[in-house]
């Protein structure tokens with residue numbers, strides 16, 4: 002073999018391994034390896050079935066640009082009409098005769114003679130071109146001016162007609178250049194819909210000529226709350242804002258159209274409209290004034306269902322429809338509290354006039370009225386699943402986000418559905434343990450969970466299932482202040498979603514997906530995408546042992562990543578020891594902290610993970626007679642505005658009692674209270690026990706004289722755990738908890754080392770009466 006061939010062979014072996022399918026993501030429906038190779042170099046031409054056709058000409062240019070990016074060579078576009086059997090060419094054939102059925106289907110054939118992509122539609126050709134892109138080298142693989150494509154025949158078509166990605170530009174605003182990059186990346190993975198969330202409480206982002214104050218006033222906020230919405234409010238004192246002019250919107254829509262991506266604008270109503278009310282307070286039920294929101298969440302100030310509001314919204318939608326050719330217009334509909342409508346004589350009069358049952362009926366009336374307007378202009382309405390409440394508008398399509406129940410209900414009513422459940426496709430949720438990740442909204446949606454998503458619930462009949470048009474990943478940007486961070490949250494999770502919505506269900510294979518991730522990430526490097534590198538596993542929690550020896554096994558999803566670790570608490574670098582085999586650590590009572598990062602060849606690394614491993618002295622049991630104790634814990638109940646469990650003292654103490662289990666049963670109200678439990682826990686055997694403390698808001702667990710879990714402060718429902726070696730018998734236990742506002746919860750469970758599951762501990766609790 003000559004050197005080039007040897008190199009190519011080596012690269013194929015390293016990058017593609019023995020996989021027979023070239024690692025294309027999303028995985029094609031059918032792929033048959035052929036024999037021979039086609040040498041792609043500067044003398045190859047690009048030919049189309051009709052050189053006079055503008056769109057085919059554009060596709061040929063696009064292909065040429067793609068090859069130039071990969072190989073650095075400029076292929077010539079031929080002006081001769083291409084027949085099928087063209088030699089030494091990349092041929093794009095638009096035809097109905099021999100092309101695979103389906104609006105987005107294509108056939109890609111590579112033989113020793115050349116490359117032929119055949120489809121019935123330009124979109125199909127475009128997807129064939131995207132597959133061809135994945136047969137070319139990424140620049141980190143090689144920078145050759147010629148490349149041998151292995152012969153192959155691929156016949157491919159999508160599983161779902163709707164393959165979407167959303168982007169919230171209301172909470173944080175992203176420039177046109179980034180929106181175009183986002184669209185390019187969607188297109189690369191055969192997504193066909195961009196849901197552009199353009200209006201929010203925190204900012205109105207689309208120029209509307211008839212209502213200039215929407216952007217003069219509504220596109221800018223005074224400042225932004227630092228981090229989360231917990232008391233006390235601390236703002237960043239930095240004015241923030243931005244919007245897209247109508248010219249910019251047209252530019253983005255045209256850019257997306259050339260990439261076969263439909264852009265669905267979302268204009269929120271009746272809720273999430275504070276920015277619009279700040280600009281035009283007369284659209285509210287109360288007087289105002291209103292301020293563009295500086296905090297996150299759901300606000301009670303929503304549009305009032307007056308004629309003036311409907312006229313405003315119709316005028317706004319008229320301009321929106323001029324800008325967006327999309328057959329669908331998204332009108333939000335989610336998270337619209339009804340407090341203002343309950344108090345408003347105007348809203349109540351509409352309920353009477355229209356014979357509506359209540360405020361839910363009024364929301365339904367609101368949405369139906371907007372739907373009639375859209376239908377009269379040949380557009381269809383999409384709304385979040387709250388539009389089911391009070392009755393669906395006759396032809397509405399439902400975006401099911403609060404799980405899949407709304408989607409199931411809508412499909413059963415014969416409505417089309419797009420699945421976007423928080424459980425699997427909210428890309429604002431954490432991808433790893435939150436203490437190691439940049440601040441995110443909450444939740445936990447690792448890559449594997451996205452890959453596991455099944456958009457068609459199995460409770461639907463075959464006919465109902467036809468209403469599930471597809472799925473979408475949602476990207477809410479409260480905590481994504483930069484484009485870099487958006488990329489970190491979206492990639493590689495979007496690749497998993499792309500396979501869910503494009504590939505046949507039977508073709509989905511997590512192990513294959515994972516083994517192909519390195520080559521996909523190398524390709525994303527070419528486009529300077531700040532994707533998240535999967536973290537090192539094996540360091541999920543601190544561990545203690547009674548024996549003084551412990552084995553730590555580390556792993557990474559990426560076969561080409563090197564794990565580097567330290568055992569002195571420092572942050573690992575590429576010069577730290579490289580992990581090869583499980584670490585056998587001798588540990589004393591001080592313990593050893595293992596920290597690790599996964600490094601890619603490009604020098605980027607995952608977020609670090611660390612955990613502490615220690616020998617645990619056995620905590621002796623109390624020398625106590627159990628006969629003097631009664632079941633349950635003593636509990637004191639407090640009422641005041643707390644921000645820490647350390648404030649549960651003195652006059653705030655309202656009453657005392659006994660709790661048979663750890664929970665909130667003894668609370669007398671929903672907000673601003675605290676509970677202090679005390680007594681003993683009796684463990685059945687001498688062993689290492691891990692305790693899991695889950696609370697919203699703060700809590701703290703002490704055993705003996707030691708604070709075992711400090712989970713104090715304002716936070717949502719999150720869990721913290723810690724382990725302790727306890728001798729069989731009774732140990733002093735104290736647990737303090739406070740609730741400020743919003744949701745509340747408290748739970749404590751335990752797991753004995755070596756046991757598979759956790760146990761509820763209520764039977765282990767005692768107090769001295």
Ligand code: ACM
Pocket residue numbers: 335336385402
């Ligand atoms: C939503 O996440 N509020 C649709």
